Amino acid sequence: MNTVTRPRILVVGAGFAGVECVRRLERKLTPEEADVTLVTPFSYQLYLPLLPQVASGVLTPQSIAVSLRRSKKYRTRIIPGGAIGVDIKAKVCVIRTINDEIVNEPYDYIVLSPGSITRTFDIPGLTDHAFGMKTLAEAAYIRDHVITQLDLADASDDPAEKASRLQFVVVGGGYAGTETAACLQKLTHAAVKRYPRLDPGLIKWHLIDIAPKLMPELGDKLGKSAQEILTRRGIDISLGVSIAKAGPEEVTFTDGRVVPTRTLIWTAGVVASPLIATLGAETVRGRLAVTADMNLPGHDGVFALGDAGAVPDEAKGGDAICPPTAQHAMRQGRVVAENVIATLRNQPLKPYVHKDLGLVVDLGGKDAVSKPLGIELRGFPAQVVARGYHWSALRTNVAKVRVATNWTLNALAGDDFVRTGFQARKPATLKDFEYTDSYLSPEQVRDRIEGSGTQEP
Structure with missing residues (x-):
């Protein structure tokens, strides 16, 4: 019997977008309104733009790995692992934990910000x-x-x-x-x-x-x-x-x-996480085709942003999509949190608009x-x-x-x-390093969820 009564918000990825989203959700939601869960292999946010300075020894690794557990008010549950599949109809995310167990995590609302992987080509060696x-x-x-x-x-x-x-x-x-x-x-x-x-x-x-x-x-x-x-x-x-x-x-x-x-x-260059392909939804250059409010059309409660979402750039008229930069990801994270809250409270969503600084x-x-x-x-x-x-x-x-x-x-x-x-x-x-062979196909996701008996609450 399912005893969960509060809506479950699942945020995938602890990059700029995911962390900003979680922080805003924690500030704006009371503990009674929703349970927030974050899926990430590491309990820190990596400040990627300074990575070359770690490689060159100007900065120590710890200085750009910002702990997610330092905050005394942090109440978000962290699942140490990586999402390897999502069934948006059954509202279940399949996760491979860091001890190599595969678990099904049901959700009511999901924010997809799993980041990107290195773009490679079929070059020998x-x-x-x-x-x-x-x-x-x-x-x-x-x-x-x-x-x-x-x-x-x-x-x-x-x-x-x-x-x-x-x-x-x-x-x-x-x-x-x-x-x-x-x-x-x-x-x-x-x-x-x-x-x-x-x-x-x-x-x-x-x-x-x-x-x-x-x-x-x-x-x-x-x-x-x-x-x-x-x-x-x-x-x-x-x-x-x-x-x-x-x-x-x-x-x-x-x-x-x-x-x-x-x-x-x-x-x-980089490409969107292979997780996006497991949804079986429309994509633009590998990123989910979402609206300006970062919602996946036809699926209320499914949001994608950062490297995972092809968010229309309203500051340029909406014809182009926002580049996958840290600057956009941080601001998209705050806006998507507001839109998740608006969905919870049956309020209108707002589009993401930001002019590059x-x-x-x-x-x-x-x-x-x-x-x-x-x-x-x-x-x-x-x-x-x-x-x-x-x-x-x-x-x-x-x-x-x-x-x-x-x-x-x-x-x-x-x-x-x-x-x-x-x-x-x-x-x-x-x-x-990037474990790109870990992800499931859409069919494998459905077979796993149907075979385990996971049902919508």
């Missing part, structure tokens, strides 16, 4: 040999890996091995790839001074992208400025080029060049380009704006203090270039 930059563990691993390459090159007497260990390839000329290449190049440039046996001239960073421009969203002038900064620092930028084949010790570019390397970092790109050190409110900035002023924006967006004062302290210490004392070695014995390529 890519998932076996490339590293990603989507998770905290990947960022920490890449830092260890890069410093390890310097150590191994220093220990080797083989010129060919030295050359391959000291060349690094980053694929993706968007924000993630550009910042990753910029920050890690700063790391190796500073670290090699502590290796007397290594020729600094052997260290080479390659940044490649199939697009004709670097970070086209910045506009021609700022994009060109960013490219000039990176080129001046010795980063080889190749546009209109991608990867044809990846191996353990070399990478073949589509223009025929073969680069000896042990480090291929893949940041060539601008873009910031931190290239490490004093190098940056920013475009706040359409104003183009370069150099130190841009760096102040970039770090000021990220700092203010951190959710807790503890996180702000940690990040500010890390920035200050790094500026004053530099890096110790220490590798932990914790992950050295385990591979950590693209296929090892």
Whole structure:
């Protein structure tokens, strides 16, 4: 017998959208009005834009992993695991918990914000040999890996091995790839001074992208400025080029060049979580086709946002969809919470409308380009704006203090270039982190729910 009397709100994902939604629900709903449950593999919110600074050692991993359990008023139930299927007719979400059990979680209202996964293509060797930059563990691993390459090159007497260990390839000329290449190049440039046996001239960073421009969203002038900064620092930028084949010790570019390397970092975009495909609903470029109030048409109580929802951009007339940025996700999370509450209380829903505030790109050190409110900035002023924006967006004062302290210490004392070695014995390529083979098909979801006897309350 079902003893649940309060409506059950299930939020999937603890990214920017999911956490903002949960926080607003907790503030606006009384405990008697609804039960709120959050599904997430990790009990923290990851501040993704600062991930390259974790990889380069400017920030510690803990500083950008904002705990969901710090709040004394936090009453949301957290299910440690990942959603692998949703049956919107039966109103059941299938969850794989962190101890590998599969459970059915009934709901009355569901907010889908499971985030995204790295977009890959059918390139030979890519998932076996490339590293990603989507998770905290990947960022920490890449830092260890890069410093390890310097150590191994220093220990080797083989010129060919030295050359391959000291060349690094980053694929993706968007924000993630550009910042990753910029920050890690700063790391190796500073670290090699502590290796007397290594020729600094052997260290080479390659940044490649199939697009004709670097970070086209910045506009021609700022994009060109960013490219000039990176080129001046010795980063080889190749546009209109991608990867044809990846191996353990070399990478073949589509223009025929073969680069000896042990480090291929893949940041060539993202796609919506495979969870979205399990619903069997209409999608736009992999994201659920939702209305401006983020509701799935024909299914009251089903909402999608962030990387999961193709939310019409009403600030641009509604013809385009909102880009999957942190800025939009945070604000969508607050609006979707209001709409869930409005649905509960039989009130009208409101559309999501937000004009983009601008873009910031931190290239490490004093190098940056920013475009706040359409104003183009370069150099130190841009760096102040970039770090000021990220700092203010951190959710807790503890996180702000940690990040500010890390920035200050790094500026004053530099890096110790220490590798932990914790992950050295385990591979950590693209296929090892995102668990894309864990999701069910729509038919498997229905079969599991029907077979377990789960019914609507």
